[in-house]
Amino acid sequence: MLTKAIETIERTVLHLEPQRSVRFINLLPPLAVEKMRRARFRRTLRLAGERSVFYREAFKRHNIDITRIEHPSQLGDFYTTGEDLRVHGSEAFLTGQPDTAFETTGTTSPVPKRIFFSNRELEEMGRCSAVGLYRLGIRPEDRIFSAYDSSFWVSPVVLKMAVQFLNCFHVEAGKIPPSEFYERARPYQPNIIFGEPSWLIRLSEIAEQRGIWPLKLMFGGGENMAEEARILVENIWNAPLYLSYGQTESFGTLAAECERKDGYHRNDLFFWFETPEVDTNGFGELVYTTLVRDVMPLIRYRSTDLTKLIEDPCPCGFFVKRMAKVRARCDEMVVCGMGNVGPWVFEDLLRGIGGISGDWQAGVKHEAGSDLIELRVELTDGLGPNDVENLVRANLRQNFSDFAKNLDMKLYELRIVGLKPGALRGDARKIKRVVDERQFTARPLILACHDELASTANNG
Numbered sequence: 001m002l003t004k005a006i007e008t009i010e011r012t013v014l015h016l017e018p019q020r021s022v023r024f025i026n027l028l029p030p031l032a033v034e035k036m037r038r039a040r041f042r043r044t045l046r047l048a049g050e051r052s053v054f055y056r057e058a059f060k061r062h063n064i065d066i067t068r069i070e071h072p073s074q075l076g077d078f079y080t081t082g083e084d085l086r087v088h089g090s091e092a093f094l095t096g097q098p099d100t101a102f103e104t105t106g107t108t109s110p111v112p113k114r115i116f117f118s119n120r121e122l123e124e125m126g127r128c129s130a131v132g133l134y135r136l137g138i139r140p141e142d143r144i145f146s147a148y149d150s151s152f153w154v155s156p157v158v159l160k161m162a163v164q165f166l167n168c169f170h171v172e173a174g175k176i177p178p179s180e181f182y183e184r185a186r187p188y189q190p191n192i193i194f195g196e197p198s199w200l201i202r203l204s205e206i207a208e209q210r211g212i213w214p215l216k217l218m219f220g221g222g223e224n225m226a227e228e229a230r231i232l233v234e235n236i237w238n239a240p241l242y243l244s245y246g247q248t249e250s251f252g253t254l255a256a257e258c259e260r261k262d263g264y265h266r267n268d269l270f271f272w273f274e275t276p277e278v279d280t281n282g283f284g285e286l287v288y289t290t291l292v293r294d295v296m297p298l299i300r301y302r303s304t305d306l307t308k309l310i311e312d313p314c315p316c317g318f319f320v321k322r323m324a325k326v327r328a329r330c331d332e333m334v335v336c337g338m339g340n341v342g343p344w345v346f347e348d349l350l351r352g353i354g355g356i357s358g359d360w361q362a363g364v365k366h367e368a369g370s371d372l373i374e375l376r377v378e379l380t381d382g383l384g385p386n387d388v389e390n391l392v393r394a395n396l397r398q399n400f401s402d403f404a405k406n407l408d409m410k411l412y413e414l415r416i417v418g419l420k421p422g423a424l425r426g427d428a429r430k431i432k433r434v435v436d437e438r439q440f441t442a443r444p445l446i447l448a449c450h451d452e453l454a455s456t457a458n459n460g
């Protein structure tokens with residue numbers, strides 16, 4: 001009864017203008033929020049168990065009686081993975097009639113994951129995002145320009161939905177070269193810019209040369225960003241750059257920064273976050289359950305991202321809890337200026353090239369303000385690094401148009417380093433194929449967590 005009342009209040013509150021939503025939503029007592037989350041969790045489990053072919057069979061296989069489950073942790077070692085989506089097909093997860101779909105590619109496979117949504121979900125996510133953006137200071141008089149990639153990607157659509165509730169002027173430029181964006185956006189004088197962090201860095205470098213205009217804020221989504229790069233961008237524009245964390249599977253934003261930029265505020269009303277296994281520093285793989293999705297709910301979805309849930313209240317006063325900035329991917333995926341890259345990308349790039357051994361390694365570095373992919377190969381019969389580079393670049397253009405586009409936009413550089421046969425492997429049994437060598441803050445911790453989790457994953 002209480003839960004129903006709270007749900008009605010929440011829905012009503014989210015239908016108010018963002019500024020009134022913010023005020024009311026903060027008044028919800030913690031116990032009531034917890035009760036509502038549990039009710040939503042049970043509803044999601046029931047829906048999945050009744051309508052999704054995948055979950056019906058998986059629950060049976062794991063001997064899970066969903067009527068007895070009150071909390072995600074009671075599901076024990078039951079998880080949903082990206083591989084499940086690929087192997088079983090997204091249709092096996094459907095519990096209702098979808099209106100649209102978005103895609104995301106991972107690291108371990110070039111096969112995209114397809115995620116379905118309803119228009120109702122789209123609208124709810126838009127309302128919720130509007131509340132978050134309002135808290136960052138976005139108001140109806142602002143002019144928003146977005147350079148999010150619109151090809152199969154969820155972010156520009158979520159932004160568009162959010163802007164409707166904020167009543168701002170809004171232009172979707174798409175992910176065009178930053179120099180073109182600069183020239184075409186400038187006459188409009190947008191004071192808020194959305195884009196992927198590596199793209200925002202390139203745009204800022206151009207603005208530093210050609211001149212800036214007054215900005216209220218920038219908002220980055222889709223990839224991680226080193227703090228030093230953020231400071232560089234903020235100093236150029238003299239405006240703050242906020243980051244968000246999300247996945248296509250989660251329908252965009254799972255969490256976003258407040259003006260303090262000290263961790264991301266989680267969307268606890270729409271997701272149940274867990275880190276079931278943590279290291280001594282509290283870092284573990286983020287696992288989330290969707291709480292308000294009715295077309296393709298995900299139960300305990302393994303994000304493969306490493307973070308820490310922060311339970312202390314944020315000094316900003318917003319009631320929802322936080323999570324730390326994502327430190328690393330649990331697999332070998334690296335998010336950089338090239339895009340989301342994993343071993344399979346480089347395997348494809350090197351395929352069919354003679355004169356190199358089967359051993360190779362891709363190091364992601366940061367040099368002269370941009371990401372550098374250093375592809376290390378072992379040369380076996382007189383081919384030089386330049387020959388290999390030409391072949392790799394040709395493969396890139398032919399097979400990876402997105403990565404080629406990012407290279408043209410100078411979001412990263414590509415360099416081939418030739419080594420003697422046997423140089424990469426040494427005595428090691430396995431070679432770490434993709435290595436993130438950029439200097440993020442607290443680097444040793446990242447690597448420690450990363451290795452620990454990787455070994456757990458390999459054993460399990």
Ligand SMILES: [Zn+2]
Nearest residue numbers: 258260314316
């Ligand atoms: Zn805060």
